[in-house]
Amino acid sequence: MSAARAFALACLVLVAAVASAAPFTPRQDDEVVERLPLRAGSAGERARQRAEQRVLAQQPRDLGLALRAAREAIERGRRYGDPRDLGTAQAWLQPWWSDPAAPPAARLLKATVLQARHDFDAALGELDGLIAERGLPVALQAQAELTRVGILQVRGRWDEARAGCERLVAPPLSLPHGHACLAELDSLQGRDAAATQRLAALDRAPGAPHAWIALLRAELAERQGLAAAGPLYARAMQLDDDLYVRAAYADWLLDAGRPKEAAAIVRAGQPEGVDQLPDALLLRLAIAWKRTGDAGAGRAQTEMQQRFDAAALRGDTSHARERARFALDVRDDAASALKEATMNWSQQREPSDAVLLLRAARAAKQPGAAGPVRAFIRERSMQDQRSKALE
Numbered sequence: 001m002s003a004a005r006a007f008a009l010a011c012l013v014l015v016a017a018v019a020s021a022a023p024f025t026p027r028q029d030d031e032v033v034e035r036l037p038l039r040a041g042s043a044g045e046r047a048r049q050r051a052e053q054r055v056l057a058q059q060p061r062d063l064g065l066a067l068r069a070a071r072e073a074i075e076r077g078r079r080y081g082d083p084r085d086l087g088t089a090q091a092w093l094q095p096w097w098s099d100p101a102a103p104p105a106a107r108l109l110k111a112t113v114l115q116a117r118h119d120f121d122a123a124l125g126e127l128d129g130l131i132a133e134r135g136l137p138v139a140l141q142a143q144a145e146l147t148r149v150g151i152l153q154v155r156g157r158w159d160e161a162r163a164g165c166e167r168l169v170a171p172p173l174s175l176p177h178g179h180a181c182l183a184e185l186d187s188l189q190g191r192d193a194a195a196t197q198r199l200a201a202l203d204r205a206p207g208a209p210h211a212w213i214a215l216l217r218a219e220l221a222e223r224q225g226l227a228a229a230g231p232l233y234a235r236a237m238q239l240d241d242d243l244y245v246r247a248a249y250a251d252w253l254l255d256a257g258r259p260k261e262a263a264a265i266v267r268a269g270q271p272e273g274v275d276q277l278p279d280a281l282l283l284r285l286a287i288a289w290k291r292t293g294d295a296g297a298g299r300a301q302t303e304m305q306q307r308f309d310a311a312a313l314r315g316d317t318s319h320a321r322e323r324a325r326f327a328l329d330v331r332d333d334a335a336s337a338l339k340e341a342t343m344n345w346s347q348q349r350e351p352s353d354a355v356l357l358l359r360a361a362r363a364a365k366q367p368g369a370a371g372p373v374r375a376f377i378r379e380r381s382m383q384d385q386r387s388k389a390l391e
Helices: 003-010 014-021 043-058 063-080 084-097 104-116 120-132 138-154 158-169 176-188 192-203 210-223 229-239 243-255 259-267 279-292 297-313 320-329 334-347 351-363 367-380 385-390
Strands: none
Touching: 043 063, 043 084, 063 084, 063 104, 063 243, 084 104, 104 120, 104 138, 120 138, 138 158, 138 176, 158 176, 176 192, 176 210, 192 210, 210 229, 210 243, 210 385, 229 243, 243 259, 243 279, 259 279, 279 297, 279 320, 297 320, 320 334, 320 351, 334 351, 334 367, 351 367, 351 385
């Protein structure tokens, strides 16, 4: 589970959790109660942002409105990958952002924003405090546990993640999400048959998170080296076409030697100009176009480099995984790729992060640099055919 997928996981039951925490009733007939998704940079998106700014200035401490608007901004960020949406969410939460006694729903949303920005330790601190509170509403407790599990798994702290999954399974939460994350942890450690059966059974259950389960099944098949991963990714995208799922499907196609199809998946339903694509999709497009010799490859590379440069000017040092892949697969700069992949491994320890560091170390002709990955694989008994092929 990458940080992007942990962010998607953090949003799985966020709507229910926030809705149960603070009902919101519009005061006027023309007050907005729901916002449809809009593309970043569009005229409609700019108009929506101006309207939000006016409402925020008029009602900065309306908790119900702030929770609803922050949740919607977080959901837009998950779906479209625009980091400005996280800033919007924080702006709505600002009156409670630094308050240790803030309402639990506001602290949950704060933790979600921190997690999305890769500030994992701060997010875990917020979540640990929430979970320890007595009398926390069940919906908030469930979301806090689920978000915490996602972060722990990203950090490679599997034993702690498993304990969280078991709490999700047990009363009073009794969530199918807990069974799904237990199955995923089993699959990571070689209990593939049991995990496959468990996920298939969950997928047949009414009320289960079917889109997430489809994604877990696709990733398990990919780690097993099975061609079935492709149709499973396609199904996951049909069920929930969010940014992470589309990027994961494109990655599988790239690894399968099908860059034209990867480019098609990236571009389907997206704006024509590469400058309008989210970072995650633009990166995959740059890789796919380079491999196919497309005339747009140089344009995509330039746009991606400009975004990385702009992030560096803002002091944003997260997303080392993306910088490593860009250096390795677009710029052919193995030394920079190894540096970034090593930095990424210090933050994220998921199977794809292991594969990336192994690839970068091999390309840089420094196999010893991947020693921490090999030690992690041995200690955790991690099973992934992609890593085995690189060791």
